[in-house]
Amino acid sequence: MFDDLHDLYQQMILDHSRSPRNFRKMEGANRRADGRNPLCGDQITLYLFMEGDVVKDISFQGSGCAISKASASLLTDALKGKSRQEVKRLFDQVHELVTTGKTGGDDVGKLAVFAGVHKFPARVKCAILPWHALIAAIEGKVEPVSTE
Amino acid sequence: MSLASPIQEPKKSAIDWRSLRDDFPALHQIVHGHPLIYFDNAATTQKPRFVIEALRSFYERDNANVHRGVHELSNRASAAYEAARARAAQFIRAKSADEIVFTRGTTEAINLVAQSWGPKNLRPGDRILLTEMEHHSNIVPWQLLAERVGAQLIFLPISDDKGLLDLNRLDEWLTPQVKILAITHISNSLGTVNPVAELCRRARRIGAVTLIDAAQSAGHCPLDVQEIGCDFLAFSGHKMCGPTGIGVLYGRHELLEAMPPYQGGGDMISTVDFHRSTWNRVPHKFEAGTPHISGAVGLHAAMDYLDRIGRKNIAQRDHELAAYAYERLSRLSGLRLFGPHVGRAGLVSFLAADVHAHDLVTVADQRGIALRGGHHCNQPLMKQLGVEATARASFYFYNLEEEIDRFVDALREIQKFFSR
Numbered sequence: 001m002f003d004d005l006h007d008l009y010q011q012m013i014l015d016h017s018r019s020p021r022n023f024r025k026m027e028g029a030n031r032r033a034d035g036r037n038p039l040c041g042d043q044i045t046l047y048l049f050m051e052g053d054v055v056k057d058i059s060f061q062g063s064g065c066a067i068s069k070a071s072a073s074l075l076t077d078a079l080k081g082k083s084r085q086e087v088k089r090l091f092d093q094v095h096e097l098v099t100t101g102k103t104g105g106d107d108v109g110k111l112a113v114f115a116g117v118h119k120f121p122a123r124v125k126c127a128i129l130p131w132h133a134l135i136a137a138i139e140g141k142v143e144p145v146s147t148e
Numbered sequence: 149m150s151l152a153s154p155i156q157e158p159k160k161s162a163i164d165w166r167s168l169r170d171d172f173p174a175l176h177q178i179v180h181g182h183p184l185i186y187f188d189n190a191a192t193t194q195k196p197r198f199v200i201e202a203l204r205s206f207y208e209r210d211n212a213n214v215h216r217g218v219h220e221l222s223n224r225a226s227a228a229y230e231a232a233r234a235r236a237a238q239f240i241r242a243k244s245a246d247e248i249v250f251t252r253g254t255t256e257a258i259n260l261v262a263q264s265w266g267p268k269n270l271r272p273g274d275r276i277l278l279t280e281m282e283h284h285s286n287i288v289p290w291q292l293l294a295e296r297v298g299a300q301l302i303f304l305p306i307s308d309d310k311g312l313l314d315l316n317r318l319d320e321w322l323t324p325q326v327k328i329l330a331i332t333h334i335s336n337s338l339g340t341v342n343p344v345a346e347l348c349r350r351a352r353r354i355g356a357v358t359l360i361d362a363a364q365s366a367g368h369c370p371l372d373v374q375e376i377g378c379d380f381l382a383f384s385g386h387k388m389c390g391p392t393g394i395g396v397l398y399g400r401h402e403l404l405e406a407m408p409p410y411q412g413g414g415d416m417i418s419t420v421d422f423h424r425s426t427w428n429r430v431p432h433k434f435e436a437g438t439p440h441i442s443g444a445v446g447l448h449a450a451m452d453y454l455d456r457i458g459r460k461n462i463a464q465r466d467h468e469l470a471a472y473a474y475e476r477l478s479r480l481s482g483l484r485l486f487g488p489h490v491g492r493a494g495l496v497s498f499l500a501a502d503v504h505a506h507d508l509v510t511v512a513d514q515r516g517i518a519l520r521g522g523h524h525c526n527q528p529l530m531k532q533l534g535v536e537a538t539a540r541a542s543f544y545f546y547n548l549e550e551e552i553d554r555f556v557d558a559l560r561e562i563q564k565f566f567s568r
Contacts, residue, residue: 041536065504
């Protein structure tokens with residue numbers, strides 16, 4: 001009866017939520033964005049260092065539920081070296097993944113662990129929060145993004 | 149709030165609480181393969197058949213618009229609507245039905261006072277005294293007002309995790325600049341029951357007007373506005389077995405009389421010219437447009453239903469359930485409990501170490517347990533407590549000890565699940 005829950009909270013998600021990767025403030029970042037989920041109090045800050053069109057370094061800080069934290073952590077792992085265009089394509093695929101459970105493309109890699117999120121509509125925004133912050137950072141928006 | 153009463157408190161088992169569950173159709177369902185345990189009553193309560201039937205009967209027999217019609221159905225609808233107002237006055241012991249304004253709920257009632265009473269009575273530099281445990285609905289309307297008139301918001305501090313107001317320091321806050329004290333009766337995230345009569349008495353001494361947010365108390369304990377001594381009191385129907393979209397603002401008659409209208413439209417006027425209008429009498433002056441007639445009828449039924457059980461009995465049942473839950477939860481390791489140890493209202497707010505409230509609530513839901521996780525519309529309070537969010541189980545008289553047992557078992561499993 002906890003099957004759906006094991007889908008949602010896969011071991012990799014729990015691992016990343018407990019020991020998030022790239023969890024630091026980045027000195028010398030040239031892009032930054034805040035993401036907030038006012039409903040549950042999740043808040044993250046994403047730092048990027050971009051050279052031209054390419055994400056050279058990426059990190060985050062913040063607090064939140066296991067899903068949003070793991071999503072931010074796995075996102076930072078997945079994006080180093082990607083171009084702006086690749087980032088946007090990946091965003092679309094992750095968005096489809098967490099809303100439909102279908103892995104829309106073959107770029108998602110490890111991020112496929114978030115497929116279980118689609119069965120929990122209230123939690124989709126937790127998974128997608130860091131991604132919204134990412135797009136805001138890449139587009140150089142300064143206002144905090146919100147999933148509400 | 150004790151009027152010395154010769155009547156003994158009812159014994160623990162005086163009421164068959166379990167059989168009352170049969171009055172609530174929504175309680176009897178399977179959620180994610182488990183019998184529903186509804187512990188989100190501070191957000192909204194379930195509705196008894198008695199209230200649902202009152203709504204249905206109104207729409208099937210008496211439905212018409214109020215106050216303007218001459219025909220039979222309009223007369224019936226008007227009578228039902230005004231009977232609900234009289235019942236609400238009786239429910240909180242207001243002196244007259246004219247002191248009852250129907251609103252969409254507590255939030256609109258507070259906004260009405262802030263927007264109508266506020267600008268006429270506040271000057272730049274005046275202070276609005278709130279507490280740190282207020283719901284957003286008793287903060288934001290005052291922020292809007294303060295900005296508009298140049299007044300200042302100040303907040304009575306709470307002690308610590310126990311969530312009690314520090315009354316010894318009240319005089320430091322109750323200065324002559326304070327023109328209104330707006331305070332919650334029962335905290336929706338801590339379960340604190342504030343000594344509202346004492347607070348109103350102290351506020352009155354310095355000439356401040358008082359408003360009580362009774363959203364969490366109206367359906368849970370007897371309310372007597374004369375004994376509390378407040379100028380305004382607000383509550384919502386849906387948190388006390390009534391429909392959503394209907395609530396009450398109580399205001400002392402002379403205050404309501406002196407206040408300008410809140411919204412303009414039909415029903416609130418006496419005469420209308422192209423360029424000028426005169427206002428209807430209180431309370432109709434504050435009810436523009438077709439009101440929520442069926443809502444008032446449903447609220448009437450809810451008040452009757454609650455008083456048949458007895459609000460004193462309900463208050464005692466709340467205490468029993470909260471005390472039982474608190475006792476069971478305090479024996480779990482890795483749990484932080486918020487709010488007072490004793491004398492708490494019917495809810496428990498908590499955090500499990502290493503499990504975010506939102507994750508906990510998701511897993512509990514898979515066990516058919518409806519909890520709430522988040523800031524409970526208390527963001528400043530959460531900041532004050534140094535947490536992002538808490539999980540909350542809030543009870544009503546139809547909840548059972550065995551449901552609390554199942555909830556505690558589920559919590560243990562949840563802790564295990566997240567430590568794997």
